[in-house]
Structures are given as C-alpha cells and as structure tokens.
Amino acid sequence: MKRLLAVIKVKGIQFIITTSFTLVTVLVMLFVGVMLYGKFAQTAEQNAYLHTQQILEQVKYNLDSYLNGMTQIFELVDDKIRRSKGLTADKLSEQLETIVETRKDIVSIAVFTRDGTLLSTTPSKVLRRNTRLTEQSWFQKAIEDPTNLSISLPHIQNLFKGEYTWVVSMSREILLHGPDGEIPAVLLVDVNFKEIDDLCQSVGLGKKGYVYIIDLVGNIVYHPQQQLIYAGLKNENRSLPLKHSYGSYVEETQDETRLITIKTIDQLGWKIIGVSYMDEIVTTKNEISRFIFWLLIFVIVIVLFVLHYLSAKISRPIKLLEQSMEKVEQGDFSESEPIRGSHEVEQLSLRFHLMVAKVRELMHQIIREQEAKRKSELEVLQAQINPHFLYNTLNSVVRMVGNGKNEDVITTITSLSKLFRISLSRGKNIITVREELEHARHYLIIQKMRYKQKFEYEIVVEDEDEVLNCLTLKLLLQPIVENAIYHGIEHLADPGRIRIFVALIDDKVLLQVSDNGLGMSPDVLAQVKAGFYKSEEGSGVGIQNVQERIRLTFGEEYGLEIASEQEEGTVVRVWIPRQVAEERDRL
Numbered sequence: 001m002k003r004l005l006a007v008i009k010v011k012g013i014q015f016i017i018t019t020s021f022t023l024v025t026v027l028v029m030l031f032v033g034v035m036l037y038g039k040f041a042q043t044a045e046q047n048a049y050l051h052t053q054q055i056l057e058q059v060k061y062n063l064d065s066y067l068n069g070m071t072q073i074f075e076l077v078d079d080k081i082r083r084s085k086g087l088t089a090d091k092l093s094e095q096l097e098t099i100v101e102t103r104k105d106i107v108s109i110a111v112f113t114r115d116g117t118l119l120s121t122t123p124s125k126v127l128r129r130n131t132r133l134t135e136q137s138w139f140q141k142a143i144e145d146p147t148n149l150s151i152s153l154p155h156i157q158n159l160f161k162g163e164y165t166w167v168v169s170m171s172r173e174i175l176l177h178g179p180d181g182e183i184p185a186v187l188l189v190d191v192n193f194k195e196i197d198d199l200c201q202s203v204g205l206g207k208k209g210y211v212y213i214i215d216l217v218g219n220i221v222y223h224p225q226q227q228l229i230y231a232g233l234k235n236e237n238r239s240l241p242l243k244h245s246y247g248s249y250v251e252e253t254q255d256e257t258r259l260i261t262i263k264t265i266d267q268l269g270w271k272i273i274g275v276s277y278m279d280e281i282v283t284t285k286n287e288i289s290r291f292i293f294w295l296l297i298f299v300i301v302i303v304l305f306v307l308h309y310l311s312a313k314i315s316r317p318i319k320l321l322e323q324s325m326e327k328v329e330q331g332d333f334s335e336s337e338p339i340r341g342s343h344e345v346e347q348l349s350l351r352f353h354l355m356v357a358k359v360r361e362l363m364h365q366i367i368r369e370q371e372a373k374r375k376s377e378l379e380v381l382q383a384q385i386n387p388h389f390l391y392n393t394l395n396s397v398v399r400m401v402g403n404g405k406n407e408d409v410i411t412t413i414t415s416l417s418k419l420f421r422i423s424l425s426r427g428k429n430i431i432t433v434r435e436e437l438e439h440a441r442h443y444l445i446i447q448k449m450r451y452k453q454k455f456e457y458e459i460v461v462e463d464e465d466e467v468l469n470c471l472t473l474k475l476l477l478q479p480i481v482e483n484a485i486y487h488g489i490e491h492l493a494d495p496g497r498i499r500i501f502v503a504l505i506d507d508k509v510l511l512q513v514s515d516n517g518l519g520m521s522p523d524v525l526a527q528v529k530a531g532f533y534k535s536e537e538g539s540g541v542g543i544q545n546v547q548e549r550i551r552l553t554f555g556e557e558y559g560l561e562i563a564s565e566q567e568e569g570t571v572v573r574v575w576i577p578r579q580v581a582e583e584r585d586r587l
Contacts (some may be wrong), residue, residue, distance in 0.1 A: 021307045026300055033296045044288065049248050049259070050587065052205055056263045056274045059211060062199050067151070067267055073099065074149060074170050074189050077109055081174060081187065084571040096122040107157065107165050107190040111176070112322055114184055119176075125160035133159065138169040142186045146173035151268055153219055154193045166193045173207070194224060209276040216269040218242050225300045241273045308546055317349070324349075368428060369552060390416075396450045412449045415442035432581055433502060433509065434468040437461070440500060447485055455489050455496035462503040470509050480513045480572045483543065488517020488570055504578060508558075511574040520564040529562055543572075550576060565583070 077099060084092040100106050100122055110121040116134040118127045134141055141150035152169040167190040175182040193306065200222050203211045213221040218238045220229060226235040240251055245264040250257060260459040261274040393416055400408045421430070422439040437459060444457045461467055489496030520528065531544040543560065550559045554577050564570040 014123045022304055025303045025307070029296050029300055029303075033292050036292055048280075052209075052259065052274050052276050053205055053248065053263075055205065056211065056261055057270050058261045059200065059203055059272055060265060063196065063213075063265055063270075063272070066195060066199065066451065067265070068191075070105075070170065070191050071149060071267075072073075073103060073106065074172070074187075077189060078172070078174055078187060081111070081176070084177075093122065105192045105195045107159065107163075107167050107192050108188075108423055110159070110188045110190075111174075112139070112186045112188065114173075114186065119185060121160070125163070127159060128161050131159050132480055138171040138188065139186060142171040142173050146184070148172070153215060153221055154196075157190050165228060166197075167191060168193050168196065200224070203274075205274055205276045206280045208280065209274065211272060211274050212236065214241060214271050214273065241271050324352065378389050392450060393446055400449070408449055412446055413443040418442045419446065428518060429474055430471050431474045432468065433470045433472050433511075436472050436474065436477055436511075437468070437500065437502065439475070440481055443478050443481060444498065447481075449486070451490070453495075454492075455485070455498060457498040457500070459500045460502070462501075467502050467504055467509065469581050470504075471581060472509065472511070472576055473553060476515060476546055476550070476574055476576075479546055480574070484513060484515040484517060484570065484572075488515045488519070492516075493520060509576045509578050511576070512571065513574075514569065514571040516569040519566040519568050519570055521566055525547060525562065525564050534575070546574075550574070 043057075055274065077096065080092060080095050096109055100109060108121060108123065108125065111119045112133065113119060116139070121127075138150055138152040141152075149170060149172045152171070154166060154168055157163065157165050157167040157169070170189045170191060172187055174185055174186050177183075200211055200213065205211065210224045212223040215221055218241075220226060220236070220238075223229055223236065225234050227348060229236060235249070240249055240260055241262050244262050246262055248261045257278040259274075259276040259278055262277070263272045263274075264270070265272065322331045351500050397409055397412055400406075400412065411554065419439060419442040422435055422442070441457075441459060448455065448457070477500065481500075484498055485496075489498070497516045499512075499514045501510070501514070503510050528543060531547070541561075547560050557578060558575045561571070561573040561575070
C-alpha cells in the first residue's frame with residue numbers, strides 16, 4: 001500500500017511539473033513570438049523606408065555633382081570667351097575644342113546673336129534651316145533672364161544637320177567684344193542626356209520600384225517608361241510630388257498601394273521621386289510571420305518532449321536528495337554517492353556534496369591552521385639566531401680590530417647584543433612597534449658596517465606616541481630589510497638607500513620598507529607574491545613566512561603588499577591591526 005502511494009505521489013509530481021512547465025513555456029513562447037513579429041515587421045518597414053531614402057539621397061547627390069560639374073564647364077567656356085579678343089581667335093577655338101574632347105558628354109558649344117544668327121560652334125557644324133531657334137525655350141529663357149544660367153528639359157537637339165541627340169541645353173546671355181563695344185549674345189552648351197539617364201537607370205527599388213524626375217511644374221525630366229507615358233499608355237500621378245519637396249508618403253489606388261519618396265535638387269528645383277510597392281514590404285512581413293509561426297510550433301513540440309522527459313527524471317532524484325540533506329542535518333558528514341538524474345538535479349546534488357565536502361575540509365583546515373601556527377612560531381624561534389649572519393658579523397669585527405677601528409667595533413658589538421636581546425624577547429612572540437623598529441635599526445647598523453657604508457637608511461614614524469606602543473609580531477621587518485640589502489642594494493654601483501616608514505592608517509598599522517635597489521622582474525615578483533620564490537641567502541625567516549605568521553595571527557585581511565620595478569627599487573608594505581600594549585595578553 002505504501003509503495004502504491006509513493007508511485008501515485010511521484011506520478012502526481014511528474015504531472016504537475018509537466019503541466020506547469022508546459023503552460024508557462026507556451027505562454028512565454030507566444031509572447032516572445034508576438035513581440036518578435038511586431039519588432040521584425042516594424043524593422044522591415046522602417047528599413048524599406050530608410051533604404052528608399054538612402055537610394056534617392058545618393059541619386060540626388062550624383063545628379064547634384066554632375067550638374068555642378070557641367071555648370072563649372074559652362075562657366076569655364078563663358079570665361080574663355082570673355083577673355084578672348086574674338087570668337088575667331090585661334091587660341092579660343094583650340095581651348096573650346098579641348099574642352100569638348102575631354103568631356104565626352106558635351107555634344108556642342110555654340111554662340112548665337114539675339115536674332116538667332118550662328119556666330120560660332122564647336123565642333124564645327126552646319127545649322128539647319130527652319131529650326132525656329134529663337135522660339136525654343138532655352139533661347140527665350142536666356143534672353144528673358146540674362147543673369148541666370150538656364151537648364152532646359154531633355155529634348156532632341158535638331159539645330160545642326162545630321163544630328164538628333166537627346167540633350168539638356170544650358171544657356172545664358174553673354175557679352176562679346178566687338179569693334180563698337182560689347183555685343184550681347186547667347187551661349188549654348190548641349191549636354192548629352194545619356195549621362196543623367198545612366199545615373200537614374202542604375203537605381204532599383206525592389207523588383208517593381210523605380211525612380212523618375214520631374215521639374216517645378218510637373219514636366220517629366222526622366223522616367224524609365226518615358227516612351228509609354230508619351231504614347232499615352234501609362235500615366236504617372238504627379239499631384240503628390242508637386243505638393244511636397246521632401247519626405248515619404250503612402251499613395252493608395254484601386255489596384256495597389258505605393259510608397260512615394262521625394263527628394264529635391266536645390267540647384268534646379270527638379271524633384272526625384274522614388275516609387276516602391278507596399279506589397280513587396282508586406283511580402284517580407286508575411287515571410288517573417290510564417291517563419292516565426294513554424295519556429296514557435298517546432299520549439300513548443302521540442303519543449304513538451306523535453307519537459308515530459310525531465311519531469312520523470314526530476315521527481316525521484318529530488319526525494320533522494322532530500323534524504324541526503326536530512327542526514328547532514330543530523331550531523332552525518334560522511335561521503336556518499338552523488339545522485340543520478342536530470343542535469344539540474346545532478347548539478348544540485350553535486351553542489352550539495354561539494355558543500356558538505358567543503359564543510360568537512362574547513363573543519364580539518366582549522367586543525368591544520370592551528371598546527372601550522374604553532375609550527376611557524378617554532379620555526380621563527382629556531383631561525384632567530386642565524387649562524388651565517390653571526391659568522392659574517394664577527395668576521396667583520398675581526399677585520400675592524402685589525403684595522404684599528406675600535407669605535408666601529410664597539411658600535412657593531414653593541415648593536416649585535418641589542419639585536420639578540422630583542423630577538424630573544426624572553427620567549428615572547430608579540431612585541432611593541434618600538435622594539436621591532438629598534439631591532440631593525442640595530443640590524444641596519446651592523447649591515448652598514450659590514451658593507452662599508454654602501455647604503456644609508458632612514459626610519460620615519462608618524463604619530464610616535466600612538467604607533468610606537470602598538471603591538472606587532474616579532475621579526476617582521478628584519479627579513480624584509482635583509483632582502484632589500486642582499487637582493488636590491490648589494491649589487492648596486494651607486495650608494496643605496498633604505499627607508500622604513502611607520503604610520504596609522506584607517507585603524508591599521510602600516511610598516512613600509514622601501515629601497516632604491518635593482519628591483520624585481522614581473523616573473524620574479526609574481527613568484528614572490530605566490531610564495532614560490534626561494535632564496536639561498538638571508539636569515540631563513542623568509543617573506544612567505546612573514547605573510548603566513550601575520551595571517552595566522554591577525555586574519556586574512558592583513559599581510560604584505562609588494563610592489564617592485566626593475567632599476568627603480570622595491571616597496572614592501574606590512575599591514576597589521578592597531579592593538580596597544582595593554583592588549584598584549586589577549587593575543
């Protein structure tokens with residue numbers, strides 16, 4: 001009966017998990033699908049608008065550049081003629097022929113009198129009869145507005161025999177130098193319209209979209225289906241472009257909806273109109289909706305399958321995990337096999353067992369740390385008197401006696417005795433900062449004698465009344481000063497400098513030793529910080545030993561900070577808590 005109830009309970013949990021996850025998943029996927037469709041559809045429409053505007057802006061820029069170039073050519077021709085003594089001058093003819101030859105899009109350059117008489121043409125051509133030249137729009141505009149450059153609509157140029165070129169005529173009234181003074185005339189420069197046509201034909205707006213150009217009054221300057229329009233087989237609604245100079249507008253007709261984008265060429269007032277078909281944009285939106293729909297269906301089916309599998313894998317391992325937790329609550333930290341099941345349950349079980357193992361390891365670590373602390377204290381006591389240092393010091397004393405330096409002998413032996421007295425400290429491991437600085441000072445005196453004044457030292461204390469009575473571990477500074485001498489200053493060509501600085505900062509005691517020695521490379525500095533670097537010289541009380549003693553005594557937030565740069569020197573900062581002498585018995 002109990003087994004049956006357990007099975008029913010597991011099945012019930014499995015059904016609840018599957019149903020809950022399925023409902024949440026379906027709702028989330030529907031929400032995400034709707035949001036994605038709205039965002040993608042809006043982005044597709046905005047991109048279509050932006051793409052059309054960018055294309056028209058490029059067309060506008062190209063036409064502006066081309067017309068500016070042709071305007072400059074016209075001004076150049078005008079300047080050449082005005083500077084010339086006459087239209088028949090050989091130099092002027094050569095200059096105009098050069099301009100025509102270098103610009104293949106220039107069909108002809110001609111000068112007419114105000115009554116229509118041809119004065120000059122480049123290249124040389126024969127004027128046709130009955131051209132009604134004075135009645136043509138480009139001629140009349142040049143006469144009516146002599147100060148402004150006139151640019152005509154595209155038309156067939158039939159002025160000269162043998163040529164029927166589709167051109168844009170640029171004209172303006174000019175003044176010629178004559179025997180009786182200046183004579184008014186009309187300068188005509190015909191530009192091949194094919195260049196403008198090529199600029200516009202290369203533009204495409206989707207599969208059906210196109211670009212066309214009209215002038216200020218709605219006359220068509222360019223249209224890809226211009227022949228059909230002239231034949232009356234196609235009509236282009238120009239009312240909307242005539243009302244606006246810039247922007248994008250939607251035009252709805254009985255058959256279709258179009259996006260009309262308008263740009264204006266400021267120089268001429270011509271309007272560039274881009275026509276895009278909204279059904280192409282809608283097609284893109286439909287493709288996005290179909291893709292998202294089938295993606296949602298696929299994801300929901302996969303999720304349902306995965307949820308059914310996971311719910312079966314989760315329900316039973318969860319109960320086993322609960323039993324493991326109950327054992328830990330009762331104080332049983334023995335190792336057990338990780339629970340097998342779904343990925344999530346396995347990860348939870350693994351983390352739980354790691355936590356238990358960590359707790360077990362921390363319990364053992366506390367024991368090891370206490371043992372290490374006691375062992376470290378023993379090592380410090382054993383390393384307080386370094387035979388090698390004592391041997392070198394006594395050797396130096398012998399040499400000083402032999403050289404008759406009795407005062408130096410007295411100073412050295414006095415400092416050595418005080419050094420040993422502070423080192424022993426009646427077996428105490430905690431001394432005052434005053435005593436620690438005194439120990440370091442005597443050590444520096446002895447080493448300065450040994451190295452024949454190779455370095456100078458300085459001890460600076462801020463807030464002496466407070467700092468000097470603070471408590472510290474014994475033999476913190478001497479190993480650091482020793483390293484500064486042996487590894488930093490001993491090999492210097494110039495005199496060295498060691499500075500000990502002590503201060504109270506944020507309720508902490510800072511003991512800083514800095515030197516101007518050789519410094520350390522980044523690799524050696526990294527090894528020193530990690531505790532891997534071992535030196536064969538020195539007292540045996542190394543930097544790592546100092547670091548461990550500080551952290552075992554005062555905690556992980558205290559210890560050493562080392563900064564070094566080659567050829568610049570090394571700075572070692574020792575941080576310990578502020579504790580006054582009255583608290584000696586608490587440590």
